[in-house]
Amino acid sequence: FHDPTTGAGNDIEKATSLARAMVTQYGMTERLGAIKLGDSNSEPFLGRDLGHTRNYSEDVAAVVDEETKKLLADAHQEAFDILELNRDVLDALVLELVDKETLDRDQAAAIFADLRKFPERPAWTGSPERNPSAIPPVEIPQEIRDRVNGTNGTNGTAVVPGVPVPVPDNGVIVTPPGPGGDVHGDPGLTSPPR
Structure with missing residues (x-):
């Protein structure tokens, strides 16, 4: 809390x-x-920064620098405030780790049960004149969610192009794009052989 260290170098970058x-x-x-x-013309042989060309003035570049610094300063202050607000929880975590070296999920959850959260920020719309919509997102029907669940790797399974995904309970096989599944029109949906 009081001594800056070099350990945050990569995080800052x-x-x-x-x-x-x-x-x-x-x-x-x-x-x-x-x-x-x-x-951002990617030039792999020139390096990332050399492949970036600036198409804006020095004045705009100064605003970019100011806005970047402001975002970083605001985020840094918010992180510090959250840590300071929860200092007792962090100290309890330190004492447990000094005593036990490792904690399982339940032990960590017990320590973090007292965590105080910051209020959620309002949605940013880019302008004070624009108000976020009060209309909730579209509800995807359960039938569609069941049909596509897991076919994009979101349930922890890896999707390999051309390799059929295991057949779900509804009997639909979804083949990812690649050999056997065409990106241009054929979604790769087939019915399993019966």
């Missing part, structure tokens, strides 16, 4: 890269708006 992408690629800043800045 990744956070900076993500914050810069939020500003330059994803349009996640009110000052610049929904615009993609820079051309």
Whole structure:
């Protein structure tokens, strides 16, 4: 809590890269708006940064730097505030780890049961004039969810192109794109032989 260390170097590098992408690629800043800045012509032999060309002025580059720094500073402060709010939980975790060295899931859950969460942030819409919709997302019918469950690898199974996914209870085989499943029209759905 009191001594900065070099251990966060890689985290800072990744956070900076993500914050810069939020500003330059994803349009996640009110000052610049929904615009993609820079051309990312990937040149594998030149290195990542040399393959990036800037198509904006020095003034815009200064705004990009300011917005990137602001995102990082805000996130850093929020993380610090959350850690400080939960210092007692972190201290309890340290004492348990010093005593036992390893904790199982239930032991960790017992320690983190007292964790105090920060309030959720409101949805960011890019402008104070835009309000998030109160309409909930589309509800996918259970029949469709059952039919496609697990065919995209979301249930922990790996999807290998051209290798049929195990037959689910509903009897539909989904073959991922690749040999045997065409990306351009044929979704790879077939009925199993009976």
